[in-house]
Amino acid sequence: MDKHILIPAGRKELFWDNYLPDSEKTTAVHRLLPPAEKECSFLFDRGEERHSVSYPNLVRDETGYKLYYMSFNPAMHFPSRQFRLHVLESGDGIHWTRPDLQLFPDGHPGANNIVIDSMDESSLCVFYDTNPACPPEEKYKVLTMVFLDRATDRRSLWCWLSPDGYHFRRGYMLTDRGRFDTLNSTFWKDGLYWSFVRNLHGSWEKGIVRDVRMMTSEDFVHWSDPVPLEYDDGMDTQMYTNNIMPCPGAPHMFLGMPTRYVERQVWTKNDDQFGSAESKRQAAESIELRCGLAVTDLQFMCSRDGVHFHRYPDAYLTPGPETEHNWIYGDCYASWPLLDSGNTWSFYLYKNGMTADTPKELWRYELRKDGFACMIAEGGEKQVVTKPLVYEGSSLHLNMGTSGYGYVYVTVLDEAGIPLSEESVELYGDSTDRTVYFPDGSGDFSPWAGKPVRLQFRMRDAKLYSMETR
Numbered sequence: 001m002d003k004h005i006l007i008p009a010g011r012k013e014l015f016w017d018n019y020l021p022d023s024e025k026t027t028a029v030h031r032l033l034p035p036a037e038k039e040c041s042f043l044f045d046r047g048e049e050r051h052s053v054s055y056p057n058l059v060r061d062e063t064g065y066k067l068y069y070m071s072f073n074p075a076m077h078f079p080s081r082q083f084r085l086h087v088l089e090s091g092d093g094i095h096w097t098r099p100d101l102q103l104f105p106d107g108h109p110g111a112n113n114i115v116i117d118s119m120d121e122s123s124l125c126v127f128y129d130t131n132p133a134c135p136p137e138e139k140y141k142v143l144t145m146v147f148l149d150r151a152t153d154r155r156s157l158w159c160w161l162s163p164d165g166y167h168f169r170r171g172y173m174l175t176d177r178g179r180f181d182t183l184n185s186t187f188w189k190d191g192l193y194w195s196f197v198r199n200l201h202g203s204w205e206k207g208i209v210r211d212v213r214m215m216t217s218e219d220f221v222h223w224s225d226p227v228p229l230e231y232d233d234g235m236d237t238q239m240y241t242n243n244i245m246p247c248p249g250a251p252h253m254f255l256g257m258p259t260r261y262v263e264r265q266v267w268t269k270n271d272d273q274f275g276s277a278e279s280k281r282q283a284a285e286s287i288e289l290r291c292g293l294a295v296t297d298l299q300f301m302c303s304r305d306g307v308h309f310h311r312y313p314d315a316y317l318t319p320g321p322e323t324e325h326n327w328i329y330g331d332c333y334a335s336w337p338l339l340d341s342g343n344t345w346s347f348y349l350y351k352n353g354m355t356a357d358t359p360k361e362l363w364r365y366e367l368r369k370d371g372f373a374c375m376i377a378e379g380g381e382k383q384v385v386t387k388p389l390v391y392e393g394s395s396l397h398l399n400m401g402t403s404g405y406g407y408v409y410v411t412v413l414d415e416a417g418i419p420l421s422e423e424s425v426e427l428y429g430d431s432t433d434r435t436v437y438f439p440d441g442s443g444d445f446s447p448w449a450g451k452p453v454r455l456q457f458r459m460r461d462a463k464l465y466s467m468e469t470r
Contacts, residue, residue, distance in 0.1 A: 012250040016310065026383065036366050041348065054124070099112075101115070121144065136163055143157055156175065177215075177226055229309055235313060252304065261294060296332050325352040347364075381458065391453075394446035395444070398465075
């Protein structure tokens with residue numbers, strides 16, 4: 001039985017990776033699906049927001065939604081540079097307002113939504129602790145990098161704590177085993193705190209690579225040694241952020257929307273042709289050279305254990321058509337985590353992020369539930385055949401979409417590929433929850449529950465996102 005995939009009733013299985021499909025029998029292919037750009041939801045136009053905002057973090061609690069972000073002026077150098085944590089509020093996660101908190105009325109004129117007035121570095125993660133044992137005064141946690149010794153570049157990861165998401169007190173150090181100058185995503189899952197943090201490998205002489213490492217804790221105080229993530233694309237990619245989180249509706253899965261960093265070494269005539277050429281030059285001169293030559297885009301990856309990731313090598317989202325503000329270091333920093341609104345998921349990106357003295361725009365992006373990727377049949381009939389599996393439950397439900405010409409048919413096979421069931425009725429349309437029925441009108445899959453079987457999906461001009469037995 002160990003060789004069979006076990007699918008409990010009610011557990012959604014996603015067709016994002018190679019876990020379910022039998023590659024030798026499957027002719028449909030994986031396809032990464034871009035999100036839809038929806039609207040500009042907010043304008044950051046006060047104080048140092050006009051210079052830079054970073055790391056939008058979404059939190060949902062009993063009162064609604066909060067969006068946290070950091071402001072700073074990248075042209076100012078230490079010790080003059082200050083990092084401040086701000087908050088926005090929303091009732092629906094789409095329309096945002098700036099609360100007038102007046103917590104630091106003299107610290108930063110024109111921005112009275114500040115909740116922490118001075119942080120050490122542009123690193124951030126804000127999360128609402130769902131651990132039932134979490135003390136009420138620590139329900140909101142902020143993780144940020146703190147220098148232990150600037151002379152030796154020794155760093156640590158610290159927390160701030162709050163009962164309400166507005167009034168924070170400095171907490172304690174979690175670990176000093178890492179670099180941490182990014183969004184170090186952290187959450188409670190399966191009886192553990194999980195944290196995905198930045199470190200480096202390589203050398204400054206031969207080239208360093210920013211990487212991601214995973215550590216866990218039972219109490220948020222004592223943490224395991226960070227373990228480097230592993231990827232199946234065979235590439236040693238510069239991972240600037242990781243944005244790893246449990247998948248909504250399928251918490252046994254981890255998904256990540258990392259920002260990928262690419263640093264070119266020489267300015268060429270191609271760079272002169274960007275609408276943002278002046279901003280790129282200014283960043284190179286006023287901050288550092290790499291800030292004018294580097295670009296960033298967004299990737300997608302997923303995992304079932306939090307260490308081994310299926311990472312799509314192509315971009316999930318690029319900076320887009322050239323403007324005077326994009327194709328510059330700082331594009332495609334996605335909010336964390338996803339906002340689940342039922343049949344759709346949303347996330348945010350800020351635009352104009354590294355253009356000096358320019359308002360920054362917060363744009364919402366939307367995608368279908370389970371819709372980062374799919375198995376797609378195009379150019380004729382294709383099929384998906386699963387590896388041998390054992391499922392629980394008596395009905396089968398699909399997240400699927402077809403054209404008017406397209407279809408999906410489902411058959412239960414034995415391990416050798418011999419049909420055990422009739423082929424289902426033709427399934428077509430576009431639904432996140434399509435029940436599978438047989439020609440006699442029955443949707444009963446219980447005769448094969450608890451037994452080793454395969455599922456065959458015969459498809460034409462169709463996309464298969466996920467399946468679930470109930």
